[in-house]
Amino acid sequence: MPDDPFPGLAGLDRLRAVMARLRDPEAGCPWDIEQDFASIAPYTIEEAYEVADAIERAAWDELEGELGDLLLQVVYHAQMGEEAGLFNFDSVAQKIADKMVDRHPHVFGEESREKSAEQQTRDWEAVKAAERAAKARGGVLDDVALALPALMRAVKLQKRAARVGFDWPHAGEVLDKIAEEAAELAEARERLSQAEIAEEFGDLLFVMANLARHLRVDPEEALRGANAKFTRRFRAIEAALEAKGKRPEDSDLTEMDALWEAAKRAERAG
Structure with a gap:
């Protein structure tokens, strides 16, 4: 060294x-x-x-x-x-x-600290909106960073639009839109080009991100959790097959699906 x-x-x-x-x-x-x-x-x-x-x-x-x-x-x-x-x-x-x-007048200024985290979030957003106005950025969506992961950016775009009233009032209406977009995607599979299918799929993902916002779920965190769950259960399939002297490529969907369900039951019981 x-x-x-x-x-x-x-x-x-x-x-x-x-x-x-x-x-x-x-x-x-x-x-x-x-x-x-x-x-x-x-x-x-x-x-x-x-x-x-x-x-x-x-x-x-x-x-x-x-x-x-x-x-x-x-x-x-x-x-x-x-x-x-x-x-x-x-x-x-x-x-x-x-x-x-x-952005923390309740800590460094005269404002009271006696407010909820939700109220602090609203105050934070109001301050950021004022800062954007001071920078003469006219569009509501103008400074949502392009380089953000697409799912995260979708949520931020929707939050901005919602602040000026462009939003569904209830999650039920978002669910209806998801059903509509899913139906359009199913139809697109039969008659549209690959590029058009990708567009319909993107529309469905965008509405799913909107549902996450309405349900107060972080979609990135939820998807990470789903990824971790899938990984955990698939590894359980591999372990069960290995105990039989087999690998996944030696199995079939019926056997692996049964092992998947067994892994689910074991997780819930444990």
């Missing part, structure tokens, strides 16, 4: 010094020097999901490292911003600190 290049530095100061060296045009890493905001953005998104995954799995021994990976992304963008004369790490930190103070 090489000698410590930054003796005396620790924590965030050390990390920032490491990043500055990696980006140094003369002495840095060629790969790091070539990167820009756009090329690093996918890594930023990926690292955020790695943090969420560690939390979902309660992998506390991994979370520290995953948070470090995510922090590196912030430092990376801040370093590039400083090189371009746009901003630096300190200005980034200052901006978010100021925002948190402004």
Whole structure:
């Protein structure tokens, strides 16, 4: 292992010094020097999901490292911003600190702390709406980030539209719309092109996201839970087949479906 290049530095100061060296045009890493905001953005998104995954799995021994990976992304963008004369790490930190103070008058100001989390959420949204108006963004949907995962962005778009009254009043009406979109998709399978089928499928997913919002369900979290449940039960199928000296490809749907139902019963009993 090489000698410590930054003796005396620790924590965030050390990390920032490491990043500055990696980006140094003369002495840095060629790969790091070539990167820009756009090329690093996918890594930023990926690292955020790695943090969420560690939390979902309660992998506390991994979370520290995953948070470090995510922090590196912030430092990376801040370093590039400083090189371009746009901003630096300190200005980034200052901006978010100021925002948190402004958006929490019940903590840092004179407002009462005696309000529910739901009321605080409404207040937060009102402050954000005022900030958007101050930025002269005329459209209700204008600053919903394009790079968000599609399901998350769908919910955010619907929340924005709902704030100006463009929304179904009750979840039952959303369920009716789901039935309508599902019927259109079933019909599309028989007569439409693949592109048109994809469009109908997208419409159905969009309405499903709207139902999640009406039911106060986080669709990303719900789908992660469904993924985990599917994985758990399919592994139970594999284990049951292995006990018979078989693999899934040696089985058939009837046998695997019976094992799936057995896994479901075992989960409910346990």
